[in-house]
Amino acid sequence: MRRHAVLWSFAALAALMLVPFGVVALNAVKTPAEYATDGPLSLPDGVSVTGIVDFWERVDFGEKLFNSFVISGSVAVLAVVVSVLNAYALGIGRVRGRLWILVVFLIANTLPQEALVYPLYFLTNKVGLYDTKTAVVVIFTVIQAAFGTYLLTSTLGGFPRELLEAARVDGANKWQTLVRVVVPVSRPTLGVLFVFFFIWTWNEFFLPLVLLISNDNQTVPVALGVLQGQRMMDATMTSASALLGVIPAIAFFLIFQRALTRGITAGAVK
Known part of the structure; x- marks a missing residue:
């Protein structure tokens, strides 16, 4: 009961x-x-479907959808790779000053985006990457990888030493141990990070709003916010825009739901 x-x-x-x-x-x-x-x-x-069609044509939603997928997908992949490399050095390699490095990553996760926006704007402007998708991908890769490194370091810190020793006895170097042993065993956790990184980046609004001012480079959340701020939509078109904005993230979540479930289950069993 x-x-x-x-x-x-x-x-x-x-x-x-x-x-x-x-x-x-x-x-x-x-x-x-x-x-x-x-x-x-x-x-x-x-x-x-008049409201949906009108909104799609007004903001060229297909282009905004493509931009969001490119940025979010690139960040998710790159942030997972960077997180694995960092965590492998910190969690398994036990580099000197490991604790202080983790403190730096932890502080990076607590900084509000409002404190980062002007330095990032100035830096991207100086290196000629302002108003480019590359700049947003690099920035969010670093931001997401800071969290991923902090999480994976604690996970890999308890990695079974027997597997590492067995790989070393078989003649595997550090790179081969990472690719053939650590990554396959940690795949459920990496899958969870990939899903979270994608969805978090997809929903980002403030930094893309500042760094992507061209209409051709804008993401879905930025396009929705800009159009609503201009008061160019009625209630039905506003609902259509919200529906179109959230459906891709939900679809991505459902597609990778099995990977997310496996990662959470593996963490619980461990």
Whole structure:
């Protein structure tokens, strides 16, 4: 009985969390006249994609979607690679000053983006990378890798020494040990980091807003924020923009849900 009560509680909580998404989806397929007449909670008479099509064409959403995928995917891959290399040196290699290096990474994770925006703007402007996707990829790779390094270092600090010794006996050097032993064993954790890095970067707004001023380079959150700030959308188009903005992240999460589940389960078992 207790188990069923817990399951029902989780189901009710999940349904409650889906209510805002349902309201947004409902209003996205309404006409402006239906929204003005019946309000945001009424059911539409039919499915109207006018708001979705108008928003897609107005902001060239396909281009913004491509920019977000390129930036988020590149950051997720590069940040995982950098995190693994750093954590391998700190967690397994036990380099000198390991504790202080981890403190630096921890401090980097606590700095607000508002404190970083002017130095990053000045630096990217000086090196000629301002208003380029490359600058955003490099910056967020460093930011995400700081968290990944801090997390993976503690994980690899408890890596089974028997496996490392066995690889060393078989003649593997440090690079071969990393690629053939450490990475395969740590794959569930790396999968979790990859998913989180992608979604976190996808949802970033402030730094891309400052560093990507050209319309051709803007990401999905920046395009949504700029257009809403100009007050160029009605309620149905606003709902359509919110729906289109969140669907890709949800789809990515669902595609990689198995990797996320395996990583969390592996951490719990360990």
